[in-house]
Amino acid sequence: MTIALRTVRVGTRRSLLATTQAEQVAALLRERLDVDTELVEVTTDGDRSQAAGTPLQGSSTGVFVGALRDALLAGEVDLAVHSLKDLPTYPEPGVVIAAIPPREDPRDVVVARDGLTLGELPAGSVVGTGSPRRAAQINALGLGLDVVGIRGNVDTRIGKVRAGECDAVVLARAGLARIGRLDEVSEVLDPLQMLPAPGQGALAVECRSDDPLAGLVAVLDDPMTHAAVLAERTTLATLEGGCSAPIGALADVAEGDHGPELWLRAVALSPDGSLAVRRSATAPLTDRAAAAALGARLAQEMLADGAGQLDSAPEPAPTHAPTAGSTEVHNA
Numbered sequence: 107m108t109i110a111l112r113t114v115r116v117g118t119r120r121s122l123l124a125t126t127q128a129e130q131v132a133a134l135l136r137e138r139l140d141v142d143t144e145l146v147e148v149t150t151d152g153d154r155s156q157a158a159g160t161p162l163q164g165s166s167t168g169v170f171v172g173a174l175r176d177a178l179l180a181g182e183v184d185l186a187v188h189s190l191k192d193l194p195t196y197p198e199p200g201v202v203i204a205a206i207p208p209r210e211d212p213r214d215v216v217v218a219r220d221g222l223t224l225g226e227l228p229a230g231s232v233v234g235t236g237s238p239r240r241a242a243q244i245n246a247l248g249l250g251l252d253v254v255g256i257r258g259n260v261d262t263r264i265g266k267v268r269a270g271e272c273d274a275v276v277l278a279r280a281g282l283a284r285i286g287r288l289d290e291v292s293e294v295l296d297p298l299q300m301l302p303a304p305g306q307g308a309l310a311v312e313c314r315s316d317d318p319l320a321g322l323v324a325v326l327d328d329p330m331t332h333a334a335v336l337a338e339r340t341t342l343a344t345l346e347g348g349c350s351a352p353i354g355a356l357a358d359v360a361e362g363d364h365g366p367e368l369w370l371r372a373v374a375l376s377p378d379g380s381l382a383v384r385r386s387a388t389a390p391l392t393d394r395a396a397a398a399a400l401g402a403r404l405a406q407e408m409l410a411d412g413a414g415q416l417d418s419a420p421e422p423a424p425t426h427a428p429t430a431g432s433t434e435v436h437n438a
């Protein structure tokens with residue numbers, strides 16, 4: 107298809123991972139839409155505070171996104187490429203996700219000294235991560251690892267192992283794959299032990315909702331990836347209504363006897379990983395609405411199981427009453 111379009115300006119954050127992802131989307135656009143492209147780098151609040159070493163306020167979701175969306179709404183760029191897992195679950199007025207391209211492997215990986223796995227690290231080893239979801243799930247393994255908070259881009263975080271500051275760090279496999287650093291990986295974590303962030307490994311291509319470009323960019327959309335991440339993000343969005351615990355969620359599409367089926371797993375954990383609510387569910391993948399409905403149902407079941415109590419301060423225990431077994435929350 108040829109469109110009478112000026113060069114498509116692709117907005118991206120400045121990090122190596124972000125520009126690599128944006129260039130991959132730009133290459134797909136050139137190939138599929140027969141347009142020219144230009145990367146436009148935008149500095150986000152998240153990048154600024156990361157550079158300054160100042161801690162992010164509250165949840166980090168969204169801090170990498172705002173400035174890119176502002177540039178999009180101001181017409182400085184024609185589309186914005188984000189890591190989907192960095193996008194808040196609530197919609198931004200005037201902006202649509204025009205495409206979710208095929209996903210990379212969504213799993214988390216370990217980069218450790220001497221190529222060790224988490225299980226091989228001696229108790230007391232220092233494991234760096236800035237993610238409450240990863241911290242809670244590492245603690246839930248019960249290996250006696252010392253989880254410390256670290257920040258910075260992928261390269262900085264790997265560098266902490268090289269420098270001996272951490273014995274290991276846990277990262278998204280997709281990020282390492284995109285920047286060609288998979289050779290650093292010492293272990294790929296099984297999602298049964300480490301459920302990834304909702305949307306991990308997937309990209310979101312955002313356009314202005316009133317821009318006809320949105321309809322053209324839809325050729326980059328992968329319907330299976332889109333359905334899977336919609337289920338995961340609807341789980342997260344529904345849980346966010348009743349809990350602020352770290353959440354992991356992963357959906358897969360499998361071919362069933364009567365057509366494609368969506369398999370969804372999720373976990374909500376107390377920050378120290380001592381308590382967790384885990385659930386899985388499956389549904390025929392008829393359309394996107396079915397994917398969203400599966401995510402909402404799973405989250406409601408998790409809330410009924412006590413996911414909303416994981417992060418609240420414990421009630422003072424009455425001295426005369428037993429404290430064990432008094433909630434629906436399962437041990438991790």
Ligand SMILES: NCc1[nH]cc(CCC(=O)O)c1CC(=O)O
Pocket residue numbers: 189190191192260276277278279280281305306307308309
């Ligand atoms: N929060 C930062 C971030 N956002 C997306 C990725 C990796 C790529 C992806 O998950 O799609 C990363 C780095 C990481 O978690 O290791």
